[in-house]
Amino acid sequence: MTNRAAGLLLFALISFAAPLQGQQAPAEAAQAAADQLEAATVALEAAESARDRVKALTGTVRAYEAGLGAMREGLRRVARRESQLLTQLKSREDDVAELLGILQTIETSAPPVLMLHPSGPLGAARSAMMVAEVTPGLYARAEALRRDLEEVQTLRLLQQNAAGTLEKGLSGVQEARTALSAAIADRTDLPRRFTENSVRTAILISSTETLTGFASGLAEIAGGAEKITPLSVDISAQRGELDLPVEGLLLRGFEKRDAAGIARPGLLIAARPRALVSTPTAATIRYRGPLLDLGNVVILEPQPDTLFILSGLAEVYGSAGQVIPAGTPVGLMGGSAPQAGAILSLSGEGGGTDRTETLYIEVRMDNSPVDPATWFRIGKGG
Template sequence: MIRAAFLLALMATAVPAQEAAEAARAAARQIEAASAQLDRASSARDRVAALTETVRAYEAGLGAMRGGLRDAAIRETELSRKLAAQDGEVAQLLGVLQGIGSAAAPQTLLHPAGPVGTARAGMLVAAVTPGLAEQAERLRADLEEVTTLRRLQQDAVSTLQDGLRGVQEARTELSQALADRIDLPRRFTEDPVRTAILIAATETLEGFASGLSEIAVDGVDDSDPLPPIDSRKGALALPVAGQLLRRAGEADAAGVTRPGILLATRPRALVTSPTAATVRYAGPLLDYGIVTIIEPQADLLFVFAGLDTAFGTAGEVLAEGAPIGLMGGTDPDIGEIRSPERERGGTQRSETLYIEVRQGDAPVDPLTWFASDKG
C-alpha cells in the first residue's frame, strides 16, 4: 500500500491554506498511526479496525489536499486577473524604470531650464523613485507567488495520484478483511421469511423501519447488552464526512418533506457506525439503494439509506467506528480534484446519504443525536 510518499508530499502540498495544511498534517499522522496498527494486526478484526482508520485517514488527507489546491487555484486566478488588468500600468512603470536606469550623467545637464531645472528634476526623481521601487517590488512578489502556486499545483498531481491509489487499495483490502472476518459477535439470527414479508408489504422507508422494530426476533442473546447512549445525545459523530444538504422537515425540490437529514458526500466515502450497535437490516430497499438499520439500544434505530455497498448482516454487533458500507460513484480524476469551479459547485460531493432516527415508533430530528457544525 502506498503510504510514505503520500505522507511527505501531503504536508508540503497544502501550504497555501493554513487550515488545510494543519488538516493535512493531522491526516498524515493518522495514516502513519493506522499503518503501524495494521502492521501489528494479528486477527481479522484487528485488520478491519486498522484498515478502517487507514481509509478514513486517506479520505481526510485527500480532503485537505483538495482544500489547499482549491485555495491555490483561486489565489492564482485572482493574481493573474490582477496582473492582466495592470498591463498598461506595468508597461509604463517598466518604461520609467528603464529611462531612469539608462540616463547618463552628461545628459542630465542638458535640462532646458539650466542647472536649476536639472536640480529640481533630480529632486523629483529622487522623490518618485522609492514609490516606483515599492510598486515594482509588489509586482515582483505577485509574479513570484503566481509561479510558486503553478509549480505547487503541478507537483500535486503525483501526490494526488498516490493518494487516490492508496485509498482505493485500502478500500479493497478492507472489503477483503471484512469478508475474512468470522469472529464478530452476534445477538440473533435473521429470519429471512419475516424480513421478506415485511419488505413486500412496505411502501415507505418509515413503514419498513416501524415494522422492523415490531418483528419478534428469536434467540436474542442479551448476556452482554450494549451500553446505553442517552448521555451522548447530541454528541455522536456523523457516520460519514459530508455537508448537510437538508434538515429534517425541509422540503426537497419536489416539495416532499422527510423526517431525516440528507448529507452530501464524496464518491466512495466510507460510512462507519457512530456507536456500538446491532445490525437490524442491511440490503436493498425500495428506491433508496442499499439501506442499513442499526440498533444502538432498545427502542432506538438509526437508518442510513443511499449506500452502494453494505458491510455486515442482520444480527451482528458492530463496534463504534466499525465500517457500515461505502457510498456510490467513482473517484474523481485529477483534473476534477484540481478544479475550484467544480468544488464550489459541489460536484465533487455527488453522493447523498439519508439519515433517519426513530425512537419507539416515532421519528426524531437526527441532529438531536448527531453533532454537526451546521446545527
C-alpha cells in the first residue's frame, strides 16, 4: 500500500465521523404526527355520539390542529435531515469513490500482490500492519455510509406517504369544525346572564368611535336590565397562568408600535388559518360580532370589571349574555386552510411561515387597558 493510499484510509476514519445521535428522530417525529392524526380521526367518530358534543368536538379539532402542526414540523425536520445527509455525501463524493476503490482492491487483490512493496519486505510488513489496523475502521465507516444512504431513502419514502396522511387530516379537521359550529348553534344548556338588545347594541356601535367608548357602554346592550349581576368569581390567582385563546406566536407586544407607527394596548398573535379560538377561563360573552375597524370581535367578562377583548376572527360563536365554561370555542381565525401539496412544498422552511392570521388581544380592567402578558402565558408558541 502506498503512503497516499494509507493517508486516504486514515482520512476516511477521521472524516466519516460517528453517525449523528438520534438521527432517526425526524422520521420518528413525522410518524408520531401521523399517529396523532389517526387518533384524531377516531376521536371525530366518537364525538358524534358523545353526551357533550361541543366538548368532544372541541377536543377533536384541537387534536387535529396539534397533529397537523406536528406533521408540518416533522416534515420540516425530515427535509432538513435529508438535505444535511445529501450535502455531506456530496462533499465526500470523490473521497468515497477513491476509498471504495481502495476497499475493492484490498478485497480482490491476490496475497502475493499485497506482499509486494517498493521498500521491500520491511515496507510490506509495515503496510500490512497499517492495513490490519485501519481496515476494520474503514468497513465501519462504509457501514455508516450505507446507513446514511438508507436513511435518505427512508426519508424520501416518508415524505411521499405523508401526502395521503395530510389529505385525510385536512379533510377531517374541516369536518370537525363544521360539526362543532353546528353543535354550538344547537346548544341550549348554557346559563344566560342577560339577553342582548339588538337596537341598543346598534345605537351603541354607531355612537362610539373607540374601543374604550364601546367598552364603557356595554351595560346598555342588556335588554331591560339597568345593571347586570356580575359573576361571583375571582380569577386573580390565575394571572400570568392563562393559556392564550389561540395557539400561536407573539408578533407584537403591549404598546409596541406597528409598521404604521401606531402603538396599541394589546398583543398581536400570529396563528394558523382556521385555528380555533377559545375562552381561557369561564366567562360571560358581553359582545360578539363586527365592531368599528376591528373586524369580528368577542368581548369576554371573566370576572367583575375585567374584559378580555379578542379581535380579528373570521367566525364567532355563541351569543351575548351566555356564560361559557373555560375552553369553550368562541370563533375561528380566517384564511384558507392549506392543501397537502402546499404543506409538503413548505416542509423545508422554518417554523412560523404558515401562521398568516393575526389575533389581537386586549385586556381591560376598570375600563383601562393593562398588559395582557400579566394574564397570559406568552411563550414562543409551536
